[in-house]
Amino acid sequence: AQTVTQSQPEMSVQEAETVTLSCTYDTSESDYYLFWYKQPPSRQMILVIRQEAYKQQNATENRFSVNFQKAAKSFSLKISDSQLGDAAMYFCAYRRNNAGNNRKLIWGLGTSLAVNP
Amino acid sequence: SQTIHQWPATLVQPVGSPLSLECTVEGTSNPNLYWYRQAAGRGLQLLFYSVGIGQISSEVPQNLSASRPQDRQFILSSKKLLLSDSGFYLCAWSVSGVNTEAFFGQGTRLTVV
Numbered sequence: 001a002q003t004v005t006q007s008q009p010e011m012s013v014q015e016a017e018t019v020t021l022s023c024t025y026d027t028s029e030s031d032y033y034l035f036w037y038k039q040p041p042s043r044q045m046i047l048v049i050r051q052e053a054y055k056q057q058n059a060t061e062n063r064f065s066v067n068f069q070k071a072a073k074s075f076s077l078k079i080s081d082s083q084l085g086d087a088a089m090y091f092c093a094y095r096r097n098n099a100g101n102n103r104k105l106i107w108g109l110g111t112s113l114a115v116n117p
Numbered sequence: 118s119q120t121i122h123q124w125p126a127t128l129v130q131p132v133g134s135p136l137s138l139e140c141t142v143e144g145t146s147n148p149n150l151y152w153y154r155q156a157a158g159r160g161l162q163l164l165f166y167s168v169g170i171g172q173i174s175s176e177v178p179q180n181l182s183a184s185r186p187q188d189r190q191f192i193l194s195s196k197k198l199l200l201s202d203s204g205f206y207l208c209a210w211s212v213s214g215v216n217t218e219a220f221f222g223q224g225t226r227l228t229v230v
Contacts, residue, residue: 109160
C-alpha cells in the first residue's frame with residue numbers, strides 16, 4: 001500500500017527567508033501524481049503545487065518549488081521569500097495514475113509552518 | 118468557473134442526534150466527490166467517495182453514511198452521533214476521467230457534546 005511521510009511536524013522560518021518542507025512516499029507504481037496542499041487557519045485546503053511523476057522537471061509556482069527525486073521517493077517543497085501569509089499546515093499527498101475513475105489521495109500527517117516577522 | 122459549497126460551517130450537536138452535512142459543486146458535471154474527516158492536529162482521513170449518482174464507496178466502517186442524490190450534491194449523514202464523530206469535515210471534488218487534483222470546500226467543524 002502507498003504511504004506518505006512528513007517527518008517534520010513543525011517548522012519555522014523568518015520572514016523573507018527560505019524554508020524546505022520534507023515529504024517521502026512509498027509506492028511500487030511508476031506513474032503517479034504528487035501534491036502539496038496548504039491549510040491556513042481558516043482550514044480550507046488549498047492546492048499549492050503538483051508534480052507528475054513522469055516529468056523530470058521540478059514544478060514551480062511563483063515562490064513555491066519542489067525537489068522531486070523519484071528514485072529516492074522524495075518530494076520536498078521549497079518556499080522562497082517567506083511571507084506571513086505562508087503560515088499554515090502543509091500537507092503532502094500522493095495519487096496513483098490509475099485507469100479507473102477514482103481519484104483517491106494518500107495524505108501525509110502535515111507540517112505546521114510558522115513564519116516569524 | 119467551478120465552485121464548491123459546503124454547509125454549515127460550524128455545528129454543535131448532542132450525542133444521539135442525527136447529522137446532515139451538505140456539499141454541492143457548481144460549474145462542472147459528473148465530478149468525483151469525496152468526504153474527508155480531519156481530527157485536531159491530524160491528517161485527512163477519506164470517509165466516502167462517489168464517482169456517480171447513487172454510487173458510494175466507503176473507506177472506513179463507522180457511524181456515518183453518504184448519499185449522492187443528484188450529480189453535484191453529496192450528503193454526509195448519521196442517524197445517531199457519537200462523541201467520537203467530532204472533527205473537521207471536508208468535502209472535495211475532482212474532474213471525472215482526468216488526472217487532476219482535488220478541490221476542497223471550506224469545511225464543517227462538528228462538535229458533538
